[in-house]
Amino acid sequence: MFKFLETFMVVYKTRSFSLAAQQLFITQPTVSNQIKQLESQLHTELFERRSRRExxxxxxxxxxxxxAAKILDSWHDVNTEIMNAEADETQHIRFGISQTVSRILFSKIAKQLKSDFPELSYDVEVSNSEGVLNQLEGYKIDVGIIEKPLVTENINRKSIGKDQLVKAGINTGTWITREPGSGVGYYTDQYFREADIQPKKIIHVNNSGLIRRIVSQGVGQALLSDQDIPENVPAEKLGTNFIRDFYLVNRDENKDDAILQRVEEIIKVAESQN
Incomplete structure (x- = not known):
């Protein structure tokens, strides 16, 4: 039931089974099946299918x-209490991070966490920015670090660092970018509008590391962090509109958690070392 509710919340927000499947990293038939089972249990129709995509x-x-959010909140509290009881109160945090954060920042955060909180255990889930936010709303993670400026109800967002985007690669008329919902995809679309660019070809790739490798092979151009430019690849620094923030996001109910406040300080230290 709880998995169905988590899927339902993403479908409700995206108004799309296919987008929900992308963000949840499951297949579209799985999303459709879970919604059908939820409708069957509730004896009601939850979505009106107006067309194949709408x-x-x-x-x-x-x-x-x-x-649903309150139901999942209560379920999360039960899980947390059980986990703490079984772990003899050992603190555990579930991180959700964007791919850019995973490439240029989180290893430094992990090093600092080891130093400051040697007894802390944690898991890390890598997704795009919208995926991280959905996981946070669905109580699959406790804290997220993203670079897309997303805002949603009952979620706190605080800037904890900056990152400069550059245009990297060779101008072949081809652009390589991330999927919808990602931070890089968001800023690439913004760059196309501001520079009045209409690419001859766009290649969507849902992995930042692969984009970097494709650019290094001379296939085309992409927006990358200035901290993640492949060796011997030409890069052009963009304007202040493309200095993006790293955001720490967490739910309202744990905004005063002492461990999360310390994590925020650690992230700032790690980011300043880049």
Missing amino acids: IMPTKSADILYHR
């Missing part, structure tokens, strides 16, 4: 959406 939530879905 769906609209019903009144029942509106009611469920506002209740």
Whole structure:
């Protein structure tokens, strides 16, 4: 039931089974099946299928959406209490981070965590920025670090560092970019609008490391962090509109958690060392 609710919340927000599948890293038939099973259990229709790609939530879905977060919140509390009891109160944090953060920042954070909190255990889930936010809302992670400026209800967002984007690669008319929902994808679309660029070809890749390797082979251009430029690849620094923030995001109910406040300080130290 709880997995179905998590899937439902993403479908409700995206208004799309396919986008929900991308963000949850599962197949579209799996998303459709989970929604059907949830509808069967509730004896109601949650989404009106207007076309193959267009769906609209019903009144029942509106009611469920506002209740689902509280249900998942309670379930998360139960899991946390059980985990703490079994772990003899050992602190555990579930991180969700964007791919850029995973490439240029999190290893430094991990080193600092080891130094400052040797008894702390943690897991790390890598996704795009919207995926991290959805995982946070669905209580799959405790804290996220992203670079896309997302805002949503009951989620705290605080800037904890800066990152300069550059245009890297050879101008072949081809651009390599991330998938919708990612920070790099967001800023690449912004760059196309501001520079009035209409690429001859766009290649979408859902892995930042692979984009970097494709650019290094002379296939085309991409926006990359200035801390992640491949060797011997030409790069052009962009304007201040493309200095992006790293954001720490967490739910309202744990905003005063002492360990999270210390994690925020650690992230700032790690980011300053870049």
